[in-house]
Amino acid sequence: MCQAGWVESVGVVFLGLDGDVAGVVALIVAAALLTISNGWLAKANPADPLPTGWGRPAVAPLGAFILRGAGAGLAVLGVVLLAPGLGWTVVLILAVFVPYGAINVVHNQRVHNRADPPGR
Numbered sequence: 001m002c003q004a005g006w007v008e009s010v011g012v013v014f015l016g017l018d019g020d021v022a023g024v025v026a027l028i029v030a031a032a033l034l035t036i037s038n039g040w041l042a043k044a045n046p047a048d049p050l051p052t053g054w055g056r057p058a059v060a061p062l063g064a065f066i067l068r069g070a071g072a073g074l075a076v077l078g079v080v081l082l083a084p085g086l087g088w089t090v091v092l093i094l095a096v097f098v099p100y101g102a103i104n105v106v107h108n109q110r111v112h113n114r115a116d117p118p119g120r
Contacts, residue, residue, distance in 0.1 A: 023081030024092065026074045031096040033071030038100050040064040042107040049108040052101075071100075 017025070041050055041057050041064050048058040075096050082089050 019081045023078040026078030026081060027092045027096050030071045030074035030078060031099060033067045033074065034096065034100040035103065037064045037067035037071060038103040040067070042103055045107075047111060047114070049111045050104045052104055052108070 038050070040061060041059075044059040044061050044064070045057045050057050075093070078096075079089065079093065082092070
């Protein structure tokens, strides 16, 4: 029975795994796919910065965007499968998207440093 202010956890089984386990696995795979796709974009654009937030890079391989879409879909699936109200859900989401964003920051800083050599 659900009490006021509390969400009752529903036992979910996905591909024979407990919902929490399947959710964590989906988020780990999502993190890998998103990181690989952003690494691919960085490698395809050695002299051009990657857009932060919204936009397309100068060179945009279709495969990188397919990986990005699959990673985003798995991230959503992972969150849906996790039991509601778990505090570590936020930590897992950060673990998925921090490496993805870090590639942008490192790549764009490297491009900026090449364009602006020291001593100018």
